[in-house]
Amino acid sequence: MSTDCISSNLSHILKSVRDQAESVNRHADSVRVIAVSKTVGADKIMEAFDCGQAVFGENRPQELYEKSQSLPASIEWHMIGHLQSNKVRKAVGSSDLIHSIDSVKLLNRINDAGRELQKVQCVLLQVNVSGEESKFGIPVEDVERIASNLGDLPNIRCRGLMTMAPYGASEDELHRVFSGLRELRDRIQETMDLPLPELSMGMSSDYRIAIAEGATLVRIGTAIFGTRKGTNGV
Ligand SMILES: *Cc1c(COP(=O)(O)O)cnc(C)c1O
Numbered sequence: 171m172s173t174d175c176i177s178s179n180l181s182h183i184l185k186s187v188r189d190q191a192e193s194v195n196r197h198a199d200s201v202r203v204i205a206v207s208k209t210v211g212a213d214k215i216m217e218a219f220d221c222g223q224a225v226f227g228e229n230r231p232q233e234l235y236e237k238s239q240s241l242p243a244s245i246e247w248h249m250i251g252h253l254q255s256n257k258v259r260k261a262v263g264s265s266d267l268i269h270s271i272d273s274v275k276l277l278n279r280i281n282d283a284g285r286e287l288q289k290v291q292c293v294l295l296q297v298n299v300s301g302e303e304s305k306f307g308i309p310v311e312d313v314e315r316i317a318s319n320l321g322d323l324p325n326i327r328c329r330g331l332m333t334m335a336p337y338g339a340s341e342d343e344l345h346r347v348f349s350g351l352r353e354l355r356d357r358i359q360e361t362m363d364l365p366l367p368e369l370s371m372g373m374s375s376d377y378r379i380a381i382a383e384g385a386t387l388v389r390i391g392t393a394i395f396g397t398r399k400g401t402n403g404v
Contacts, residue, residue, distance in 0.1 A: 176217045179394045180205070187388060190381045201381055204248050206373075206391030208233065209398045212241060218394065219245065227269075227389050231257040238264040250332075250370075250389055252306045259283045262291050269294045269332040269370050269389075272306045274316055277323060284325025291325060294332040294370050299350040300343070302336045310354060317358050330368030330386070331355050335376055344376050348383035 188198040204227040207215050215226060215237065224244060228234035229251025238247050249265040253276060261268060262283040271277055271293045284291045295316065298307030308316060313331070320328050333351045335344050348371050355366050372380025374393035381388065392398065 176214055176395060177221045179396075180218055180221050180223055183390055183393055187377065187381065190378045194382045196381070201385060202387050204250070204370075204387055204389045205394050206250065206389050207237070207395065208251070208391065210391075210395045212237065214395055215241060215245075223394075227391075231261040231264075235260045235264045248387075248389075255279050259287075262287055262289060265291070267292045267294065267329065269387075270296045270306065271328075272296045272308055274319065277316070277319070277326060281323040281325045289325065290327050292327050292329050294330050294368060295328060296332045296334075297351055297354065299333045299347045299354075300336045300339070307333065310350070313354060314358055314362070317362060317364060320364070328364070328366065330366040330370065332370035332387075334373075335371075339376075341379065344379045345383060348372070348380050348385065352384040 184203060187201050187203055191201050192198050202225060204225050205218050205223050206227040208229045219242065225246045225248065227248040227250040231249065231253065234247055234249055246266045247264060249261050249268040249270060251270055253261055253268065253270050255276065258279045262280055268291060280291050280293065295313060296307040297313055298309055320326060331351050331354065333347060335347045351371055352369060355369060358364060359366050368386050369384050370387040370389065371385045372388040374390050377388040377390060
C-alpha cells in the first residue's frame with residue numbers, strides 16, 4: 171500500500187466498510203472507521219481530515235496529546251494502545267474514548283484523573299478473548315466482575331468492549347474471537363442491565379470478519395496510511 175494516496179485509500183476503506191455492513195444485513199452507518207495514525211505525521215493526518223475523516227486513533231499518550239494540541243479541535247481522538255498508570259492524566263486530558271482498559275487499577279486511576287479534570291471519561295474494556303499470554307487485556311472470566319464495579323466510578327462511562335485478534339490468526343479463529351467478544355457483551359448487557367453499544371474489533375487485515383461479527387468501531391491504520399516504519403508499529 172503506497173503512502174501517497176491517502177484519499178483514495180480512505181475512500182476505498184469507507185466504501186468497503188459500508189458494503190460489508192450491508193452485506194451482513196447491518197446498516198451501512200453502523201460501523202465507524204477509526205483512522206489509526208500512530209507514527210503518522212500531521213500532514214498525512216490533515217490529508218485524511220480534509221477528506222472528511224474526523225476520528226483518529228493513537229497508541230501512545232504523549233503522541234496523542236501532542237497531535238491533539240496542534241491539530242484541529244474538531245478531531246475526535248481515541249487512545250487504543252496499552253496505557254501505563256503514570257500516563258493516565260495525559261490520556262484523560264486528550265482522549266474522547268480510551269479503548270484499552272485492562273485492569274481495575276487503571277479504571278481507578280482514570281476515575282481519579284477524571285474527577286480532577288472534571289471530565290467523565292468514556293472507555294472500553296479490552297478483553298483477551300483468545301487467551302494468548304502475550305496480549306494485553308482482561309481475561310474473559312474477569313470481565314463481568316470488573317464491569318460490576320463500574321457503578322462506583324462516577325467519572326467513567328463504559329461504552330463497550332474491545333479486543334485484538336492474535337497475530338496471524340486463521341479466518342476461523344478470527345470469527346471465534348470476534349463472536350466471543352460480542353457474546354460476552356450480550357451476556358453482560360443482559361445480566362447486569364448495563365448498555366454496552368460499542369464493539370471495537372477489526373484492523374486492516376481482518377475488519378470484514380469483525381463487521382460480520384458485530385463490530386461498531388474498526389481500527390484501520392495500514393490500509394489508510396500505508397506501511398509504518400520504525401518501532402512504534404504495533
Ligand atoms: C496499530 C493498531 C491498529 C491498526 O493496525 P493496522 O493493521 O495498521 O490497521 C489497530 N488497533 C491497535 C490497538 C493498534 O495498535
